[in-house]
Amino acid sequence: MNGGVFSPARLRFFAAAIVVINGFFPAIWILLTSFKSSIELFRKPITYWPAEPTLQNYVVAAIEQPLFQVFMKNSVIVALLSTVVSLVVASFAAYAIARLNLKHRQLILTAIIASSMFPLVTLLVPIFETMRALGWLNSYMALVFPYVVLNLPVCTLILVSFFQSIPRDLENAAMIDGCTRFGTLWRVVLPLSAPGVFTAGILAFVNAWDEFLLALSLNSSAAMRTLPVGITLYQGEFTFPWPIIAAALVVAIVPVAIVIAIFQERVVGGLTAGGLKG
Amino acid sequence: MAAPLASPTLIDRLRDPSEKTLGVMLLAPAALLLLMIVVYPIGKLFYNSFFDMRLSGGQGSKFIGLQNYADMMKDTGFWDATLNTVIITAVTVPGALLVGLGLALLANLPFKRQWPVRLALLLPWALPLAFAGLIWAWFFHTEYGFINDVWARMGGEPRMWLLSPVSAFTAICLAIIWKASSFMALVLLAGLQMIPKSLYEAAEVDGASKWQQFTQITLPMLMPSIMVALIFRTITALQTFDIPYTMTKGGPGNATETLAMYIHKTTIDYLDVGYGSTLAVGMFVLSLLLTAVYLRHISKQDSA
Numbered sequence: 001m002n003g004g005v006f007s008p009a010r011l012r013f014f015a016a017a018i019v020v021i022n023g024f025f026p027a028i029w030i031l032l033t034s035f036k037s038s039i040e041l042f043r044k045p046i047t048y049w050p051a052e053p054t055l056q057n058y059v060v061a062a063i064e065q066p067l068f069q070v071f072m073k074n075s076v077i078v079a080l081l082s083t084v085v086s087l088v089v090a091s092f093a094a095y096a097i098a099r100l101n102l103k104h105r106q107l108i109l110t111a112i113i114a115s116s117m118f119p120l121v122t123l124l125v126p127i128f129e130t131m132r133a134l135g136w137l138n139s140y141m142a143l144v145f146p147y148v149v150l151n152l153p154v155c156t157l158i159l160v161s162f163f164q165s166i167p168r169d170l171e172n173a174a175m176i177d178g179c180t181r182f183g184t185l186w187r188v189v190l191p192l193s194a195p196g197v198f199t200a201g202i203l204a205f206v207n208a209w210d211e212f213l214l215a216l217s218l219n220s221s222a223a224m225r226t227l228p229v230g231i232t233l234y235q236g237e238f239t240f241p242w243p244i245i246a247a248a249l250v251v252a253i254v255p256v257a258i259v260i261a262i263f264q265e266r267v268v269g270g271l272t273a274g275g276l277k278g
Numbered sequence: 279m280a281a282p283l284a285s286p287t288l289i290d291r292l293r294d295p296s297e298k299t300l301g302v303m304l305l306a307p308a309a310l311l312l313l314m315i316v317v318y319p320i321g322k323l324f325y326n327s328f329f330d331m332r333l334s335g336g337q338g339s340k341f342i343g344l345q346n347y348a349d350m351m352k353d354t355g356f357w358d359a360t361l362n363t364v365i366i367t368a369v370t371v372p373g374a375l376l377v378g379l380g381l382a383l384l385a386n387l388p389f390k391r392q393w394p395v396r397l398a399l400l401l402p403w404a405l406p407l408a409f410a411g412l413i414w415a416w417f418f419h420t421e422y423g424f425i426n427d428v429w430a431r432m433g434g435e436p437r438m439w440l441l442s443p444v445s446a447f448t449a450i451c452l453a454i455i456w457k458a459s460s461f462m463a464l465v466l467l468a469g470l471q472m473i474p475k476s477l478y479e480a481a482e483v484d485g486a487s488k489w490q491q492f493t494q495i496t497l498p499m500l501m502p503s504i505m506v507a508l509i510f511r512t513i514t515a516l517q518t519f520d521i522p523y524t525m526t527k528g529g530p531g532n533a534t535e536t537l538a539m540y541i542h543k544t545t546i547d548y549l550d551v552g553y554g555s556t557l558a559v560g561m562f563v564l565s566l567l568l569t570a571v572y573l574r575h576i577s578k579q580d581s582a
Contacts, residue, residue: 015384016395022381023398023460026413027405029424033416046427089307096304101297112308115316119517119565121538122558125326125545126319132333149315152308181300210406212520213538217546228408232524242416249409260404264396271403271461272468 027253034058034246041243057247067248070223071230075252078140078215078226079208082147086204087197089148090155095185097156098163099171109160113153120150124217131218142218143226147211151204158203158270162196163189199270202263209256227252323562326555333549346556356557358532359540360564366451366522366536367515367568373455374511375504378462385463386470399467402460411524414453415440418525443533446526450534453521458514462507469503470496509569516565537561 033041034057035050061067093112097105127146128137136142166189174184190197212228219225225233231248234241260267327346331339350356385395402410417424418439426436439445473496481491519538522528528535535543541561545554 012387012389015387016389019381019384019395020398022456023401026410026417026456027401030413030416042422044421045430046422046424089311092304093308096301100301100304102301108305112312115312117513117569118316118320119513119538119561121517121519121541122323122562122565123316123319124541125551125554125558126322127315128545129322129326129333129551130314130319145311146315149311152311156308206404210404210408212406212408212523213542216523217542220546228406228520232408232412242419242422245412246416249412253405253409256404257401260400261393261397264393264400267400268396268464268468271464 027257030246030249030253033243034250036243038243057243058251061244061247061251064244065230065234065248066222067230067251071225071227071248072251074140074219074224074230075209075227078143078147079205081140082144082151082208083201083204085144086148086151086155087201090152090200091159091185091190091197093152094156094159094163095189098160099168099189109156112156115149115153120146120213124213127214128217136218138219138221138224143208143211143215146214147204147208150211151200151207154203154207154270155200158196158200159193162193166192195266198263199266202259202267203270206256206260320562323555323558326552327559329552331550331552331555333551339552342552346553349553350556350560355532355535355540356537356560359535359537360560362447362533362535363516363518363537363564365447366454366518367512369451370454370458370515370518371508371511373451374458374462375508377455377459378507379466379504381459381463382466382470385467399460399463402457403464405457407457407520408524410453410457411521414449414456414521415525418449440526441530443530446530446534450522450525453525454515454518457521458511462511465507466500466503469500473499512568513565516561516568537564 032048032050035053035055036047037052037054037056040047040051065071093108096102097109102108131137131142170192171184171188174188175181179187210228211226212232215226215229216232220229220233231245231252234245234248328341328343329339330342330345381399385399389395418426420426420436420438420441423439425439430436437445439449477495477499478491481495486494517538518536519542522534522536523539526534528539537557538561541554541557544550544557548554
């Protein structure tokens with residue numbers, strides 16, 4: 001039985017291969033594409049493996065378009081800012097929900113989660129109008145505030161469950177030692193919830209890094225584009241410059257892919273605990 | 279004699295507030311943000327929809343009652359976009375569920391090394407939708423795309439996939455299903471891992487076949503995860519924007535234009551805020567309706 005063509009080990013290998021190919025194939029294809037010269041890329045029949053690998057596309061992507069100094073910089077600033085603000089706002093709210101004797105705790109949590117059910121596109125019009133009136137179009141603020149709201153449900157859910165798992169005695173002990181409530185949140189609860197804060201932070205960062213519609217609508221000026229907007233609106237002289245796009249995509253995907261690869265267990269845990277966001 | 283006890287100063291009260299004050303202080307930032315980004319915009323949305331408001335002209339806004347709604351009912355662009363959105367939702371939600379369930383069942387097998395499989399599910403989730411759209415557009419490229427290359431090897435004539443309505447639609451749906459199914463799979467995989475092994479052992483003893491085990495144990499136990507994933511997937515599918523925008527920009531013509539793209543075009547490109555708001559109200563109602571249908575379905579299942 002074992003060792004045949006359909007041995008359990010073989011079947012398991014095929015199963016793993018299907019999942020892995022499905023997940024990696026588009027990224028690998030774009031990686032291979034990015035190493036082909038424009039001459040090779042537009043040769044027929046197309047090649048799969050780069051015949052003469054070159055870094056020329058990366059050089060062009062970095063020089064002809066402000067890939068690093070504008071798009072990458074904007075993406076990093078917006079994603080980091082909105083992650084930090086999301087964590088502060090969500091940990092405040094989560095602490096109130098998890099620990100304080102408030103009457104409508106469940107209702108408050110539901111309201112925060114329900115806010116994520118509203119389709120962002122429908123809110124686009126008034127958010128655009130508001131940001132326009134405030135003079136915030138084409139600024140980091142235009143994106144940071146909406147992204148914090150976008151992240152609020154997932155971050156709050158994750159943090160509430162972490163805060164609830166911390167023994168109250170530890171907090172009481174800190175307060176007997178003269179710590180204020182804010183002090184216990186900062187010195188006791190948050191450090192003990194570090195894994196949860198970290199997980200929520202990664203999810204918030206990826207959400208902000210990926211967002212497209214608001215970034216396209218609110219920050220469309222050339223100097224304020226984030227990576228998804230900048231790369232999508234890349235314009236070549238005549239046609240869409242595919243080899244350069246491929247290189248730019250690799251540059252934009254790699255940082256997040258590394259973070260995800262290192263912290264995959266946490267990310268999966270956070271995603272399924274948060275249970276939100278599709 | 280003794281000095282009167284100093285009443286607590288404002289600073290003292292801020293340093294060590296009562297439970298209720300502390301609650302208000304801690305919840306205030308979240309509440310303010312939700313007011314600014316969700317509550318006020320919803321109110322403004324309905325308000326705007328009764329006005330003729332164009333930010334381009336500078337003639338201010340004029341109250342026109344239900345005129346925008348009457349216009350919307352006669353607007354073929356609106357109905358086409360709505361139909362496209364409904365079709366995308368009807369195709370990609372079950373599609374992503376089936377593919378996601380398949381991936382989850384495969385990924386749940388006992389592998390020696392878990393990380394390649396897990397990373398293969400995480401990578402599509404972490405990939406920005408806009409990038410997924412660009413990569414899939416490159417797959418379907420007429421001259422140099424991978425799909426046409428495979429198609430030609432199988433003896434087919436090269437096709438302009440993204441330039442004919444039906445195949446462009448199919449390509450978009452495939453890209454969405456690919457992108458969405460990995461998140462589905464992650465949620466369902468977590469659900470699968472919660473099912474106690476003892477159930478399967480007991481079924482094995484009773485002589486149940488693998489298929490019976492799947493339909494009698496796995497599916498019913500997985501139902502809660504499936505429903506949660508479906509609701510969120512549906513709400514997301516109704517907002518479909520990034521992938522059609524990056525793959526076809528709504529073309530050919532407006533064959534693949536979704537409601538979100540139509541709203542974006544009306545508001546951001548044409549700056550017609552009044553009519554754009556009316557369209558958004560239409561979408562709002564559509565998503566509320568679908569959420570309600572789902573919620574009813576769930577509560578029926580619970581009571582059954």
